[in-house]
Amino acid sequence: MSHLLNIVKKEVRELLTPGSVISIMVVIFLFMGLGGFIGGEIEKSAVLPVVGVGNYEEQTLEFDDGEWNVYDTIRGFYTSQGMSKEALDKSVIKIDMNNIEKDIKTYGISVAFIVDDNFKSNILNGIQGTVHQYYVYSPSGMINGSVSTAVADILIQNVNDDLSSHLMGSDDTKAAIKFLVNPITNGGTHTFINGQEYSDVTPAQLDEAMSSQTIMIPMIIMIIIMMIGSMVISSMGSEKENKTLETLLTMPIKRTTIVSGKILAAAIVGLVYGIAYMVGLRFYLNSILSIEGTSSIDLSKYGMALDTFDFVLLTLSMFLAIVCALGICMILGAFAKNFKSAQTMTLPLSLLAIIPMFITMFSGWYGSSMLMKGILFIIPFSHPMLASEALLNNDYTLVLAGIAYMMAFALISILVTVKLYKSDILITGLSQNKYIQKFRGKKI
Amino acid sequence: MTDALVLKDVRKSYGQREAVHGVSFSVKEGEVFGLIGHNGAGKTTMLRMISTILKVTSGTITVYGHDVMREPDAVREIISYLPEDAGAYKDLTGRKYLEFIADFFTSGDKKNELVQKGIELADLGDRIDSKVDTYSKGMMRRLLIARAIMSSPKLAILDEVTSGLDVINAFEIREVIRGIAEQGMTVIMSSHNMFEVDMICDRVAMVDQGNVVEIGTPAELKEKYGKKTLEEVFVTVVKGA
Numbered sequence: 001m002s003h004l005l006n007i008v009k010k011e012v013r014e015l016l017t018p019g020s021v022i023s024i025m026v027v028i029f030l031f032m033g034l035g036g037f038i039g040g041e042i043e044k045s046a047v048l049p050v051v052g053v054g055n056y057e058e059q060t061l062e063f064d065d066g067e068w069n070v071y072d073t074i075r076g077f078y079t080s081q082g083m084s085k086e087a088l089d090k091s092v093i094k095i096d097m098n099n100i101e102k103d104i105k106t107y108g109i110s111v112a113f114i115v116d117d118n119f120k121s122n123i124l125n126g127i128q129g130t131v132h133q134y135y136v137y138s139p140s141g142m143i144n145g146s147v148s149t150a151v152a153d154i155l156i157q158n159v160n161d162d163l164s165s166h167l168m169g170s171d172d173t174k175a176a177i178k179f180l181v182n183p184i185t186n187g188g189t190h191t192f193i194n195g196q197e198y199s200d201v202t203p204a205q206l207d208e209a210m211s212s213q214t215i216m217i218p219m220i221i222m223i224i225i226m227m228i229g230s231m232v233i234s235s236m237g238s239e240k241e242n243k244t245l246e247t248l249l250t251m252p253i254k255r256t257t258i259v260s261g262k263i264l265a266a267a268i269v270g271l272v273y274g275i276a277y278m279v280g281l282r283f284y285l286n287s288i289l290s291i292e293g294t295s296s297i298d299l300s301k302y303g304m305a306l307d308t309f310d311f312v313l314l315t316l317s318m319f320l321a322i323v324c325a326l327g328i329c330m331i332l333g334a335f336a337k338n339f340k341s342a343q344t345m346t347l348p349l350s351l352l353a354i355i356p357m358f359i360t361m362f363s364g365w366y367g368s369s370m371l372m373k374g375i376l377f378i379i380p381f382s383h384p385m386l387a388s389e390a391l392l393n394n395d396y397t398l399v400l401a402g403i404a405y406m407m408a409f410a411l412i413s414i415l416v417t418v419k420l421y422k423s424d425i426l427i428t429g430l431s432q433n434k435y436i437q438k439f440r441g442k443k444i
Numbered sequence: 445m446t447d448a449l450v451l452k453d454v455r456k457s458y459g460q461r462e463a464v465h466g467v468s469f470s471v472k473e474g475e476v477f478g479l480i481g482h483n484g485a486g487k488t489t490m491l492r493m494i495s496t497i498l499k500v501t502s503g504t505i506t507v508y509g510h511d512v513m514r515e516p517d518a519v520r521e522i523i524s525y526l527p528e529d530a531g532a533y534k535d536l537t538g539r540k541y542l543e544f545i546a547d548f549f550t551s552g553d554k555k556n557e558l559v560q561k562g563i564e565l566a567d568l569g570d571r572i573d574s575k576v577d578t579y580s581k582g583m584m585r586r587l588l589i590a591r592a593i594m595s596s597p598k599l600a601i602l603d604e605v606t607s608g609l610d611v612i613n614a615f616e617i618r619e620v621i622r623g624i625a626e627q628g629m630t631v632i633m634s635s636h637n638m639f640e641v642d643m644i645c646d647r648v649a650m651v652d653q654g655n656v657v658e659i660g661t662p663a664e665l666k667e668k669y670g671k672k673t674l675e676e677v678f679v680t681v682v683k684g685a
Contacts, residue, residue, distance in 0.1 A: 241531075242530070242531030242532070242533075242534075243527040243528075243529065243530040243531060244530070244531060244532065244533060246492075246495075246497055246525070246527045246530065247525065247526075247527065247530060247591075249495075249496075249497045250495045250496060250497060250520055250523065250524070250525040251520065251545070251548045252517065252520045252521045252548055252549065253520075253548055254517070423499070424458075424498050424499055426497075427492065427497055427498060428458060428498075
């Protein structure tokens with residue numbers, strides 16, 4: 001048993017290096033943060049959305065027990081869900097029929113219900129009344145995406161049931177049972193996309209189609225960064241172990257050339273991998289989407305498809321993200337003592353790749369809070385993940401700002417790496433650093 | 445004879461620990477100079493500082509008049525460094541490795557000539573076209589020696605060049621070093637092997653705990669301490685026996 005314990009103790013000491021312990025701590029904090037973030041997004045999506053109601057006053061029906069209209073019915077439903085009077089006034093808004101799109105934007109309305117001009121007369125004549133749904137499309141994440149459309153359907157169903165119960169209790173009506181059960185028909189959806197009204201698509205459908213176009217990008221970026229990052233850091237560890245790095249450092253070439261050469265080569269390989277993955281996944285997704293019943297809508301019809309220039313920007317964004325990742329890898333790799341210790345260095349990089357992947361998949365750039373947007377922007381790998389979504393929404397400012405940021409980040413990381421290559425750390429490691437020695441001395 | 449290498453009061457600190465304490469010596473052009481000392485004495489640190497890959501904490505090192513701290517690029521043009529237990533890129537063949545290195549020095553026909561010279565120096569026969577990871581330790585060392593000297597550096601810096609090699613391979617490597625010295629190349633090498641140093645070095649510096657404790661030709665040192673071998677001299681100098 002003591003021999004076993006001896007071996008276990010030695011193995012644990014080898015495996016639990018300061019680097020791996022820090023990485024584990026970072027993982028714990030990261031998942032705590034991500035858990036809170038995802039929980040918040042789910043909670044946010046579960047809250048009753050802000051809705052608008054228009055053209056309901058003239059279409060108010062009169063029953064024995066009082067007046068009935070869509071606006072009051074929705075307010076009643078919200079109240080029954082425990083909403084306070086103050087919150088109610090901010091959640092169920094009266095829509096000005098001349099400014100539907102403006103009101104939706106101004107009040108942050110998820111869906112506006114516009115009662116048809118013939119609603120009252122139709123109902124009184126035993127014909128289904130129509131309620132139209134109006135949206136202003138704005139991109140959102142995986143969870144938020146289809147919420148407004150789904151909630152709108154639920155609300156319409158509630159309004160329908162409420163009117164149905166009134167009609168069934170009315171002696172005046174002799175309408176058919178079908179009408180009594182479903183007195184309201186969906187008048188179709190109307191979605192404003194960049195100021196243009198479309199009547200054949202819902203935001204949920206747009207989000208679904210967009211997700212199918214863009215969901216692979218974050219995954220590919222994450223895979224590529226983790227793979228290439230691991231390769232580069234391991235290569236650095238291996239170069240140190242074999243002392244080929246020492247040889248290289250005494251060659252008549254500039255440190256900048258060594259660093260740039262290593263980064264450029266790995267970035268090209270990374271880009272080739274990235275494009276290969278994209279093409280492969282594209283075929284995979286197309287195969288799935290071509291199955292009957294799962295076909296997606298044509299985004300180009302709504303001015304939301306990527307053109308050649310967009311693809312150039314996307315590829316450039318991906319390439320720069322890989323360069324930034326490699327810059328970080330080269331810095332981390334400089335501290336790796338050998339191949340084995342290099343393996344643990346890849347974890348921080350993987351985490352940095354996972355964070356934007358989760359955020360972009362769950363809430364997207366446009367659905368994120370300012371804090372999240374800040375975090376996303378700072379992490380360079382976020383930008384190609386965000387670029388596809390932004391390009392589909394013609395948001396070139398975000399894409400170009402991301403490209404500029406990544407260029408600056410890549411340049412700084414290369415300069416830092418060159419500085420490290422000129423220092424002793426590359427050969428001696430951190431253990432010989434005076435600050436580390438002072439820290440260890442104090443710790444003891 | 446001009447000075448190929450001059451160290452003046454060179455110190456090197458790793459954090460709070462000083463590994464080299466004010467070392468001074470010079471190496472003449474065409475000389476084979478040996479650094480001998482036990483493990484951790486500071487030999488490799490000195491060679492790394494001369495090779496520009498470690499910074500000098502204080503003092504100066506000049507290689508053919510070029511200061512290693514102020515003109516590292518100029519120094520790298522004229523030196524060649526072979527670290528202890530060095531390897532090569534395992535995915536390359538011996539020939540491809542020599543071509544990779546030759547690219548840093550020249551191009552075109554001159555590069556081909558350089559590679560050919562390297563192949564001849566390595567003397568690996570058909571195995572020059574085998575992957576490096578299939579090489580024995582001796583073959584690897586021959587390839588790396590060839591790499592280090594094919595560019596005809598003015599100063600070759602060789603760290604424990606024969607350590608871990610069998611008798612035959614060590615002998616052949618020593619022959620190569622002797623050969624390049626005869627051609628006028630300056631060599632500074634470190635070794636544990638006193639016999640080897642005695643055989644091929646014109647002068648030696650004995651290093652102990654970061655200090656050069658004795659310097660001279662092997663014959664001078666043996667005579668000074670009245671010992672038959674350099675090993676005995678070293679033990680006497682270091683241990684005071």
